[in-house]
Amino acid sequence: MAVAVFGLQFFGVSAQAPASAPAPVFVLNSLDGTVSVIDPVSWTEKKRIPTGKEPHHLYMTPDEKSVIVANALSDSLTFIDPRTAEVQRTVTGILDPYQLRFSPDMKWFVTVANRLNHVDIYRWDGHKPTLVKRIATGKTPSHLWIDSKSTTLWASMQDSNELVTIDLATQTLKSRVPTGTMPADVFGTPDDKTLLVGLTGGEGVEVYDVGSGTPRLVKTISTGKGAHAFRALGDRKHVLVSNRVANTVSQIDYTSMQVVAEFPGPSGPDCMDVSKDGKTLLLASRWAKKLTVIDIPSRKVVRQVSVGKSPHGVWTLDHAGRN
Structure with missing residues (x-):
């Protein structure tokens, strides 16, 4: 068992913003090595925060005290205050952090290289x-999901077309099953019985029964070419998936496993977030260097905000529930 503690670099943190002020929207610019900070009232970029080389994903700690940016080529993590947009610290020595996730109980922190x-x-x-x-895995681990009990981890293998299951208590790889082409993001239903896998090399989402051990494929939902990233609507019934090639976003009812709505997703839609009131979808338009803002009730694009090169992750403290 390897054990290591990694270095931290500390930076000053500004005073808290007024409690009534809306939290900023963060957009990660992968090719610029920056994070754009967007004011959700004026919809303007207020500043860009330098991070490290090739940041690809960001994630909020379960206690919502920090947004963490994973800098893959810099082997580091940048911690940002989700309300003041000030850098809190940088953690170094994290090898090739591409995607990241905490267990809900905050005992485990997992990255994929x-x-x-x-x-x-x-x-x-x-x-x-x-x-x-x-843990050595298949080729090109991509995205993670951890169950609500903080016991089981699933990870997609983008180039070996697999889904692996890892037991967190013993840190052992329990199973690997074949998937469709280029599996990317994974999403688990709140009851921990079903796992959805987006097929970036295909035209839809695979549905796996994970309630009784080894994942078992039960269905494929047709959504659009390049199904990639998930974001729940927060009603414990629906999840969105971005279709990067089709330039659409599909809404899936995960109680019936049917597509029930479709939204425009201009210019290579990638990661998303949903406003706390469930009315606004925030979408990274990766090929256009834009944050696209979509009105969910009308299913229309209402504005776009210019950001940096290859916008990827999108996150805000004022978000809808993650299930």
Whole structure:
């Protein structure tokens, strides 16, 4: 078992913004190595925060005290205050963090090394990660999901077309099953019985029964070419999937596993977030260097905000529920 504690670099944190002020929207610009900070009232970019090389995903800690940017080529994590947009600290020595996720109980912090073909499992003490186990996987691990009990991790393998299951308590790889072409994001239903996998190399979403151990494919939902990233609407019934090639976003009812609505998704739609009131969809238009804002009730694009090159992750503190 490998054990390591990684270095931290601390920066000053400004005073808290007024409680009544809406939290900013963060858009990660992968090719610029920056994060755009967007004012959700004026819909203007207020500043850009330098991070590290090739940041691809960001994630909010379960206590919502930090937004973490994973800088894959810099082997580092940038922690940002989700309300003041000030850098809190940088954690170094995290090897190739491409995508990241916390267990709901905050005991585990997991990253995938997209170019190095492994999953890293860390213990989390509320401030810093300590490496517990590095697990060799299939080729090009892409996205993660952890169940609500913080016991099981699933990860997609983008180039070996697999879904792997890892037991967090023992840090062991329990199973691997074949998937369709280029599996990307994964989403688990609140009851921990079903897992959805987006097929970026295909035209839809695979549905797996994970309630009784090894994942079992039960259905494929046709959504559009390049099904990629998920975001729940927060009503514990619907989840959105961005179809990067089709330039659409599909709304799936995960109680019936049917597509029930479709939204425009201009210029390579990627990661998304949903406003707390469930009325606004925030979408990274990756090929246009834009944040696209969509009115959910009317299913129409209402504005676009210019950001940096290859916008990827989108996150805000004022968000709808993640299930």
